[in-house]
Amino acid sequence: MKYILASKDKCQELGIKISGHITKDSRVVLNEKEVAFSPVLSGLTIEEKANMVDGVIYNTASELLNIINS
Amino acid sequence: METNRKRIRRDFAPLNVAVAIACDTAYSPLMQVYNGSDGEFEPNRLLSPTIIRPIITAYAADGSWPHPSANSQLAEMKWFVNGKEITTLSSWSGLYEIDTVGSTRGSISVLKNLLPNSEVSLHFEARLVDNRLGVTLPIKTDPVVLSTVDQAEDTYGMSIGESRNIRYNPLIDLLDLHEYKVAHGIASSESGAYDGNQYIRTIPVEMYAGESRMTSGYTVKVYRITDINTQVEITSSDYEFISIAPSQIVIDLRLIEKADYLIKGFVNGKEQAKCQFSVKRVRPAFRCSPTNESSILPMQTERYDEVLVESEGRNIPCPGRALKITWFTDTATKTNVQHNEGDTTLFDLRKAGVKDEYPDDWADVYVKATHKDVHCIASDGSDIYTDESGNILIFN
Numbered sequence A: 001m002k003y004i005l006a007s008k009d010k011c012q013e014l015g016i017k018i019s020g021h022i023t024k025d026s027r028v029v030l031n032e033k034e035v036a037f038s039p040v041l042s043g044l045t046i047e048e049k050a051n052m053v054d055g056v057i058y059n060t061a062s063e064l065l066n067i068i069n070s
Numbered sequence B: 001m002e003t004n005r006k007r008i009r010r011d012f013a014p015l016n017v018a019v020a021i022a023c024d025t026a027y028s029p030l031m032q033v034y035n036g037s038d039g040e041f042e043p044n045r046l047l048s049p050t051i052i053r054p055i056i057t058a059y060a061a062d063g064s065w066p067h068p069s070a071n072s073q074l075a076e077m078k079w080f081v082n083g084k085e086i087t088t089l090s091s092w093s094g095l096y097e098i099d100t101v102g103s104t105r106g107s108i109s110v111l112k113n114l115l116p117n118s119e120v121s122l123h124f125e126a127r128l129v130d131n132r133l134g135v136t137l138p139i140k141t142d143p144v145v146l147s148t149v150d151q152a153e154d155t156y157g158m159s160i161g162e163s164r165n166i167r168y169n170p171l172i173d174l175l176d177l178h179e180y181k182v183a184h185g186i187a188s189s190e191s192g193a194y195d196g197n198q199y200i201r202t203i204p205v206e207m208y209a210g211e212s213r214m215t216s217g218y219t220v221k222v223y224r225i226t227d228i229n230t231q232v233e234i235t236s237s238d239y240e241f242i243s244i245a246p247s248q249i250v251i252d253l254r255l256i257e258k259a260d261y262l263i264k265g266f267v268n269g270k271e272q273a274k275c276q277f278s279v280k281r282v283r284p285a286f287r288c289s290p291t292n293e294s295s296i297l298p299m300q301t302e303r304y305d306e307v308l309v310e311s312e313g314r315n316i317p318c319p320g321r322a323l324k325i326t327w328f329t330d331t332a333t334k335t336n337v338q339h340n341e342g343d344t345t346l347f348d349l350r351k352a353g354v355k356d357e358y359p360d361d362w363a364d365v366y367v368k369a370t371h372k373d374v375h376c377i378a379s380d381g382s383d384i385y386t387d388e389s390g391n392i393l394i395f396n
Helices: A008-014 A032-036 A046-051 A061-068 B174-183
Strands: A003-007 A027-031 A056-058 B015-023 B031-035 B040-042 B050-060 B074-081 B096-098 B108-110 B118-130 B135-140 B144-150 B156-160 B165-168 B200-209 B219-227 B230-233 B241-244 B248-252 B258-267 B270-281 B287-290 B302-311 B323-331 B337-341 B344-348 B363-371
Touching: A003 A008, A003 A032, A003 A046, A003 A061, A008 A027, A027 A032, A032 A046, A046 A056, A056 A061, A061 B040, B015 B118, B015 B135, B015 B165, B050 B118, B074 B096, B074 B135, B108 B118, B156 B258, B156 B270, B200 B258, B200 B270, B219 B241, B287 B363, B302 B323, B302 B363, B323 B344, B337 B344
Parallel strands: B031 B144, B165 B270
Antiparallel strands: A003 A027, A003 A056, B015 B050, B031 B040, B050 B108, B074 B118, B096 B108, B118 B135, B118 B144, B156 B200, B200 B248, B219 B230, B219 B258, B241 B248, B258 B270, B287 B302, B302 B344, B323 B337, B323 B363
């Protein structure tokens, strides 16, 4: 499963609820499933949808966990 | 000289409390998948916590409890894992957080990834503080099961396309309302409203071999869980099940009060996968009030009235479908006079006790209402009653 480290501000602008999510500074962690099925993110691919929230895509949990825990 | 003191208090109605539990994170559900090929949990709860929320609603018949949502009034909140308080379990230390604020107070964020092919049961206990009466009420939710499935290539898995905690609220069942209207000549169309809360509930079933969805080569059976060690297979005489097929199960929620079911998938006659779901009839708080506010005319002998029922912020049409509503009157000469049952009433003013002079020419009209029980099959003990088309008759 992929994970997206997205901008908190962009998520809030678009109405994506970020409470309950893991955050790191001004960023919030979304998972592939919630980005793929979000009704407010347009685009055909996960990359296009992630782009709407200034998201950086990580292909595995361990990659992102290293960053979150640093 | 001062007299003896007598303390007087406001008199409040006791609280009716409803308790439910739900997973708030569809993107991080109760069931996790462990992918053995890359050693990853999907999702990994350290990045996507699973949030489970106790839903506490309270209602006082006299309207003195201001907000139905009562999570903010919880105290002594405790979560339990397999019956043990979570704070005492070192294996959970630092892997959960309990929300203490507002309407989500009491919710738990689970950051723990369970071992593959394991499961734990979580439930919540607390006390609800009722400052009006100066008491606290015990709260305990049903358990929910957190589990992790090992999705190795040679293993089978099953999932359902419905919530694993199905809740049926008959008050807002638009299909039941539509059929009631058709039966009473209020509406004519034969098609009803399927808005997700209708009593006919279709549960899509998907069976997987590894990551591939199976389209054939398997069968399913459904079992009722009667206690922790006993499962009874559903048969054709379990009328709450309309149909059971490998790809979907259709149930009639009107016939179920509370039940836990297990769907098992079989390949070549051998059980290979299973999936549990539960059904519960919910009974939300409601308010009733008579609507006829007109005065009694001098020569009037009968009085008509109609009840207005409001629940969770909406008016409930034809509430007699789901509520037992009984009409009463009090007058100067007779109190607690019971009339008919139903959404409307037409009663004789004289028999109710209304007379002709100022001290006794009045009546207080009111209703007493309770939720009806779950529907039953119409039977004389041996034969099942049906209509002319063979449809089984039910009643409540």
